[in-house]
Structure formats: structure tokens, C-alpha cells
Amino acid sequence: MNFIEQIIEEDIRNGKNDAKVQTRFPPEPNGYLHIGHAKSICINFGMAEKYNGLCNLRFDDTNPVKEDTEYVDSIREDIHWLGFQWAKEFYASDYFDQLYLWAEQLINEGLAYVDDQTQEEISKGRGVPTAPGIESPYRNRSVEENLDLFRRMRAGEFPDGSRVLRAKIDMASPNMHFRDPIMYRILHATHHRTGDKWCIYPMYDFAHGQSDSIEGITHSICTLEFEVHRPLYDWFCEALRIHHPQQIEFARLNMTYTIMSKRKLLQLVKEHYVNGWDDPRMPTICGLRRRGYTPASIRNFAETVGVAKRDNIIDVSLLEFCAREDLNKTAIRTMAVLDPVKLIIDNYPEGQVEEMTAVNNPEDPEAGTRTVPFSKELWIERADFRENADKKFYRLSIDREVRLKYAYIIKCTHIVKDDAGNITEIHCTYDPNTKSGMPDSNRKVKATIHWASVQHSKKAEVRLFDRLFSAEDPDNCAEGETFLDHLNPNSLVVTEAWVEPTLTLEKAMAIKHFQFERLGYFYADPDSTEEKLVFNKTVSLKQ
């Protein structure tokens, strides 16, 4: 049981909030969701689900200059894809009228004032954490003057940045957020939902807690950087005498070899270091989806990393483990040769073709079987043959035997090289009595390798991904470097593969997740066409 569950269970025991649980996931629609958000989503929706409560989706859209409906749509899609349904969909902008009224209320009670100082003056007046700030010369205006000025701010009489509404709290507080925080700023910008109705917009601190309050949120779960905002969150709820949700902070997710900053992710997209938000190398939900991660694997990952308050850096191999664990049980097996070299079975009859029976998923008998054509000339992986094989290598070599999966045991006789010394053909003989399923087929051989019939197989494009960054902590930069200096130049390698002939576009897009035997898990990319299938490598098999 994590610490949030402990708090919630104690609240339920004490009958707080009528023993009900109501949470919310509150993204700002200014970017795409990433794996860190997935953790938050799983916590918020998970707590609601576990304690028979509800979870809302609320867009925290108080800054029109950064927000866009494109992001709203992607966020909705990603949450649904993860497998969660929100009770209600809200927007902080739904509450702009109420928020405005509450602002006037605080002005009337002498708890807020209009400040005419410039941004620099306000910043300077706030002081530094180790020393108190100084009060604004406009701090003690009359209620009437404040009300008049605030209404004229709303009416559009003043330019951007000329005035703000501030809460009157304590310029000497050791908590910087108490040094008369800004509640409203003037922004003559078109909002994605309210259009041009407003030219003043509330700040996060004057919108978030109240939005929670209006929705009857009981447990407002957020990340650690909002911890210092909590006293302010509490202060506004108390000052306004409204329902007071409990803010609880947990440590955000960090992962090795990846960046989670929305700003930097946006930069990668805008400056074309990656091919869009859904590039399979991105830690975004849509990127992971296109990479071939399943919702279950991501949900299980979120469960496995746990919830606590200490900073953490999760090993990316845990995410990969979660992918393999899920995909192993569900992915349909197929044979594909990514780095081909020709194998010729000298004693196999010219022109003969056999249909070999292959198992679709050894972990799931219900998945059935299929047939794969077998002939005299096959493609095998270049790495499955080694001329000078040591004891640790137990695949094909001259005079050595291996099994061709679902087919025969073969023995390598000789190889042919080109002038440059590259192997162009591997010759072997087969034992006709060792066909899979035959009585003599159980002879032990050290290895089984996969293959593709030269005359039957079809070509497909395969996109091989490696980590986007080569540094474990891309943000840990030497003097004069940025995270971009740690970009892995080999994070994307496009290659051509030979795949089974029965793998049609229709079949690939229906099945989606494949295991290319002995290689890894692959996902049928939406770029696939009838002419050319495209597969993304999700993750390799272990080892």
C-alpha cells in the first residue's frame, strides 16, 4: 500500500468527505502526454477505481498563449487508449466567471489589490528566498479603487502587462508563493474555448484549487513541484470559505536515457530531431503506442514503479520488461529475416516446395497454427552463421548441425565468398528424416534458427529503434552542452527484411503486434501499404 492509499483509507475510516473519493487528472493542453503523465493518470484513475470513486478529466487551460485544441484531442485519445474513462470532462475555463466573482470577493475583503508595477519591479520587490521582499507602493489602495481598476482590466482598458491583481498576504514569508502572489494578468489573447470573451486570465494558483473545489475533488493528487504551492492552495480555499480538497504530492517519474520535459519534447518535434510527437523513439504515449507498447504494459509499468515522495530514476529496462511480459503472452509469432544471407540445401530436390506447419503462439494454444513454404534456397540471418565458431557459439558453422525451425535438421558443408571476402552462399545438406513432427525428428541439436524461403518471401521495411539519447541522464551536460548533444545518432536504422508470404497488409494491421521469432517484438506501422509493409521494433527479446 502506497502513502496515498494510506491517506485515503484513513480519510475513509474517519468519514471525511462522507467517505467518498473524487479525483481528477488535470493536464494543461500545451503538449502531448508522456509516460510520466501515464503514471499520474494511473494513480488518479486508479485511486478512484480502487475506492469506488470517480475521476474527472480537467484541462487546466488558463494560459491561452500556449494552449491549443490539437493537444486537447490528443490528450483525450491517449487517456482512452490507456483504458480509462473519465466521469466528466471539464475545463478550468468553464469556471472563469466564478473565478472572477471570487476575485472581486477577495478585493472586497481587502485580501487582493491591483498592482501597477512593471514585471521587473514586481520580481525585484518579491526579494529572494533568503531575504524578505518589500511591499508594493500600490498595496494599500482602497477597495473602491481596486474594484474599479480590476473591472477596467477586465473591460480591456489596459495593455498586456500593465497591471496585475495580487493577493495581499505576506511579503516577508519564507515561502515565496506567499509574497503577494499574482492572481490575474492581462492577456489580450484568443482562448481556444472562450475566444475573446476575456482579456484577463487567472494564474494557476488562483484557478487550480478552486476548480478542484467546484468539482468536489476530495484528493487533489499532483507532483512534488507543487508542494510549495500547497499552503497557497489552502489559503485560497480558506479565504473563499469553499470546499477544501486535500492536495497530495508524489514524485514524478524519471527514466534513464530519456527526457520528460514538455518544453524539450516540443523542441525535438519542432526542430525535427524526431518525426513528430508520435515518433516511436519519443516517450510520449502516442510514441509508445506507435512503437508497439500496449496499454496493459504501460499500466503495469505504472503499477510496478510504485508511488513515493523521493526523487527517482527508473531504469528504462523496467519499461522494456513490462512490454515483453505482455507481448510474450499475446504477440503472434512469425519468421522474418532482417539481415539475410543465402542458405542452399544441396540435396533438397530442385523445385520442391513443402508447406511447414508453424505455431502462432506457444504461450497460447488457442492462437492456432499456419503454414510456411519451404524450399531449396532460404534466407537466414547472417549472424546465425559463423566461420570461426568458438564454444560459446552454438549456431551454424561448417560441419555443424542446426535445426531450421518447423523444418529439417541441416548440416553446413561449405561456403562461397565474393572477392571482398563476404559470404554470399552457405551450403548445407538436410536429413529428410528429421522433419518436424517425424519420429526421428527429436534428435538433439544445439540450436534452432529461423528462415525465409527465397522464392516465396516478401520484402518489408523494418525500423529499428535504439534509445534516443546515449547518455543515461541527457540533462547532465558539460559546460556549453545541451541535452541535444546527447542525442544518439543511431537511434533509427531502417532496413529491409524478408517476411512470410502470407503476411498481408490486412493481416498485419489486424494482428498489429508480432514477435519475429528469436529477434523481438514488432508493430505494424500505419505507414504500411499493400506494396510494402512497415514494422517498428518495439523491443528485442532478452539477450
Place this chain on the structure above:
RNA sequence: UGCCCUGUGGUGUAAUGGUAGCACAGCAGAUUCUGGUUCUGUUUGUAUGGGUUCGAGUCCUAUCGGGGCAACCA
């Protein structure tokens, strides 16, 4: 040198005064028509010094380390 949060194997996370457990990673072995899966075994840990207690990862205290806070961002 203000305030807040936080220190448990390599990485995460449990243990709520009573045998430091689990997962990932690593290593070794068994099984296997995937060097996958499965199974077994195994290396590695309570930041440090005092104190309270029959007993401390847990409580007290001091020290040290990590993170956050000074946007008209969220």
C-alpha cells in the same frame, strides 16, 4: 547558507517498535524445435555519529547527501 520535501541492494519499492521482503537489472544452473518463455539457485542494502528501548530502517538528536521554491508558466 531562508523555507519545504526526501535518504532502505546497481534501479525502484515494502516492512507503521519485533526474522529487512518484492520487482527489475546482474550472475549460475535446469528445461526448451525461439540463446525467448518457464523453473531453481545466487551476489548486493537501512547515509553517518550519538541517544531512548529488552529490542530501532522505524522514535529523539546532531551531522552529511539529494531535490524543490525567487515565470504576469502549469
